[in-house]
Amino acid sequence: EAGVVQSPRYKIIEKKQPVAFWCNPISGHNTLYWYRQNLGQGPELLIRYENEEAVDDSQLPKDRFSAERLKGVDSTLKIQPAELGDSAVYLCASSLDQGGSSSYNEQFFGPGTRLTVL
Amino acid sequence: GENVEQHPSTLSVQEGDSAVIKCTYSDSASNYFPWYKQELGKGPQLIIDIRSNVGEKKDQRIAVTLNKTAKHFSLHITETQPEDSAVYFCAAPSSGGSYIPTFGRGTSLIVHP
Numbered sequence: 001e002a003g004v005v006q007s008p009r010y011k012i013i014e015k016k017q018p019v020a021f022w023c024n025p026i027s028g029h030n031t032l033y034w035y036r037q038n039l040g041q042g043p044e045l046l047i048r049y050e051n052e053e054a055v056d057d058s059q060l061p062k063d064r065f066s067a068e069r070l071k072g073v074d075s076t077l078k079i080q081p082a083e084l085g086d087s088a089v090y091l092c093a094s095s096l097d098q099g100g101s102s103s104y105n106e107q108f109f110g111p112g113t114r115l116t117v118l
Numbered sequence: 119g120e121n122v123e124q125h126p127s128t129l130s131v132q133e134g135d136s137a138v139i140k141c142t143y144s145d146s147a148s149n150y151f152p153w154y155k156q157e158l159g160k161g162p163q164l165i166i167d168i169r170s171n172v173g174e175k176k177d178q179r180i181a182v183t184l185n186k187t188a189k190h191f192s193l194h195i196t197e198t199q200p201e202d203s204a205v206y207f208c209a210a211p212s213s214g215g216s217y218i219p220t221f222g223r224g225t226s227l228i229v230h231p
Contacts, residue, residue, distance in 0.1 A: 004161070042122075042207045042221025043162065056218060091161050104150045104211075107219075109161025 004110035018080035025094030124222025141208035
């Protein structure tokens with residue numbers, strides 16, 4: 001079974017430029033997550049989708065970040081314009097439906113996209 | 119929200135020794151605690167988890183213990199091997215009904231042959 005696929009793996013851009021990341025979750029996984037991982041730290045959630053609906057985006061900087069998950073499968077995360085502080089690894093993860101606090105389904109992470117903003 | 123503290127930040131051991139990584143959390147309602155291993159250039163991978171209705175769980179060379187009263191949980195790796203070298207993260211659920219993990223800052227484990 002294929003895991004979570006992300007592209008590109010690496011991206012170098014100049015500040016103020018736009019950038020987009022793409023994620024293909026594991027087949028059958030309805031829940032999709034985007035995380036940002038700064039150097040030397042753990043991942044931090046940016047947004048979570050249940051099918052095509054964004055159900056938790058409180059940590060997404062909405063002035064410059066946007067995301068979509070058309071048809072409830074693939075997802076795209078965009079930054080426009082990028083700032084120096086956006087340099088990080090952007091991780092996508094997927095899981096089966098989250099059943100609430102008493103039922104946790106394992107999250108499977110992709111390899112991430114390493115973004116460098118110059 | 120949940121606050122997760124993890125230590126040490128780096129841990130260097132000789133092959134065959136044991137390694138212990140500790141985490142504390144703040145939300146007494148938290149009830150699910152996974153541990154992830156992240157190798158260079160890869161995403162985190164779940165290696166073991168524990169729920170609050172048990173105090174210890176083992177899977178071959180790895181084990182996790184949970185002390186709900188003290189709000190801390192630990193990862194134990196016995197008979198370490200060079201391939202255990204990686205960054206390990208603990209996590210606890212953020213407040214709310216759905217599971218969104220709050221990760222610790224990670225522990226870089228180096229196992230010397």
